[in-house]
Amino acid sequence: MIDTDDLPDAYKIGSTRNQANTKVSTLLSRISDYAAELQRLTADEDASHIQDALKPVERWYDRSHTVEDLRDWFESLYSCAGTLDVTMRKSYEEALNTLTESPEEVKLTAFGDDVEAFQQLDGTTGPMLVSRLHDFARSRHEQEAWKIYEAFDSLISDLQEEEHSTGADLEHRIKELTEYSEYEQKRQDVMGITEDL
Amino acid sequence: MSSTQSLPTVVEALEDKARKKKQAENTQYHVSVAQHNIREINSELDDLITSLRDLRYYKTVFEEAFDGSSPMLVSSATQSAEKAIESTQEQLLEDVQSSLADDGETELGSDNDHDNLKVELTPKVSQQISKIQSATQMVDNVTEQIEGQLESKQKAWSTKVSAAEELQKILGGQDGDFATTLNHMHTLLTRKLMDSSGSASNFVSQWTNAVSNWEQHQSLQSFDDFQEKHDLSDSTVEDVKTLSQSGELTLADVSLETIKEMKRVDELESAIELSL
Numbered sequence: 029m030i031d032t033d034d035l036p037d038a039y040k041i042g043s044t045r046n047q048a049n050t051k052v053s054t055l056l057s058r059i060s061d062y063a064a065e066l067q068r069l070t071a072d073e074d075a076s077h078i079q080d081a082l083k084p085v086e087r088w089y090d091r092s093h094t095v096e097d098l099r100d101w102f103e104s105l106y107s108c109a110g111t112l113d114v115t116m117r118k119s120y121e122e123a124l125n126t127l128t129e130s131p132e133e134v135k136l137t138a139f140g141d142d143v144e145a146f147q148q149l150d151g152t153t154g155p156m157l158v159s160r161l162h163d164f165a166r167s168r169h170e171q172e173a174w175k176i177y178e179a180f181d182s183l184i185s186d187l188q189e190e191e192h193s194t195g196a197d198l199e200h201r202i203k204e205l206t207e208y209s210e211y212e213q214k215r216q217d218v219m220g221i222t223e224d225l
Numbered sequence: 226m227s228s229t230q231s232l233p234t235v236v237e238a239l240e241d242k243a244r245k246k247k248q249a250e251n252t253q254y255h256v257s258v259a260q261h262n263i264r265e266i267n268s269e270l271d272d273l274i275t276s277l278r279d280l281r282y283y284k285t286v287f288e289e290a291f292d293g294s295s296p297m298l299v300s301s302a303t304q305s306a307e308k309a310i311e312s313t314q315e316q317l318l319e320d321v322q323s324s325l326a327d328d329g330e331t332e333l334g335s336d337n338d339h340d341n342l343k344v345e346l347t348p349k350v351s352q353q354i355s356k357i358q359s360a361t362q363m364v365d366n367v368t369e370q371i372e373g374q375l376e377s378k379q380k381a382w383s384t385k386v387s388a389a390e391e392l393q394k395i396l397g398g399q400d401g402d403f404a405t406t407l408n409h410m411h412t413l414l415t416r417k418l419m420d421s422s423g424s425a426s427n428f429v430s431q432w433t434n435a436v437s438n439w440e441q442h443q444s445l446q447s448f449d450d451f452q453e454k455h456d457l458s459d460s461t462v463e464d465v466k467t468l469s470q471s472g473e474l475t476l477a478d479v480s481l482e483t484i485k486e487m488k489r490v491d492e493l494e495s496a497i498e499l500s501l
Binding site: 107210211215 | 246
């Protein structure tokens, strides 16, 4: 802790030209304020955007995933979206584009390390947390994997929301047609008349 | 959303879901094709049934009311109708699907939309339709033959009924019961006989009754029968016909024999009036 009360006002900070008129206590209290502010930073309140970004990742990410896996799976889901009439978001197209056109930008290994680090933010405070916040911004910027897993999460959720249609058995459906029973009725009619003839 | 599911598991589940939807869409399409096919058959069957009903009507009337003997072709037309409906519902179920055999696996993403395809008849259904059509044609042909023969019967009876009506007119319609029968026969011949929408058995019973009444009045069926029954001379018959046409004769024109004959027959005695 810094206690500026003990400092006589005579201590000034300045350059040799301007006669040093900033009191040392003022400088120190500013530093103190800054340090106190730093100490007040908590992972819970000031890194909630990291927690949010981690949620979809934690749902789907696994160290065993390869970029090829991700590309195959995303392509599958993408064509399912067409069949299930899911509205295409721009983020889906971008994710598919990255996976197929520039897979080197996904950077899964670095991403995996970062994810693990960001998962251990609990209790991190002060300058350490500030450093983590910067790391996160860098990580998101450098690794497309973040956007890929977000796209997965959102697309999966869209697909799961779609009504599940049941394709009843074809023969069963034909048997339920009015025309199908009418045919038998008409057959009976013909047989009835030919018996009279 | 379950967080215990791994990404590949979820992808697989969603693929399955999409595949099922695709299958459902295919099913819907195939159901429409089947429906269209059955409708076409049913519509042909409607025609066949109408033709068969006509045949049944004319054949019944011809045989039972007019003692006609139907052409042999009736049985072959009937057989072809029976052959045309040999396919049971179960068979039909197969027939309307026969074009789907080469459908293969439902692939996701492949855009095999059927919306633009023209719905066509399956080969089996086309076959059955032509069977039904040719049966209908045979039935129509034999019906036409019977109709032709019925028309000759109708013509002959119309001539007979007209002669009897003519006699009734001369005799002044003294036999009310027979006049009613003649009137009824006239209606049956001109209006009911060729109307196949009516009931054949109804026609047969009405006609049979009328004919039995007709037979009870043999002497009133024509002038010849009348002359024969009352043993009238030709000159008397001539004079009665002249009276019925011009309405008058002088006594000078009529022989004593004729006047005697006229007096002898009750119907003539009461029908002929003298006037001054």
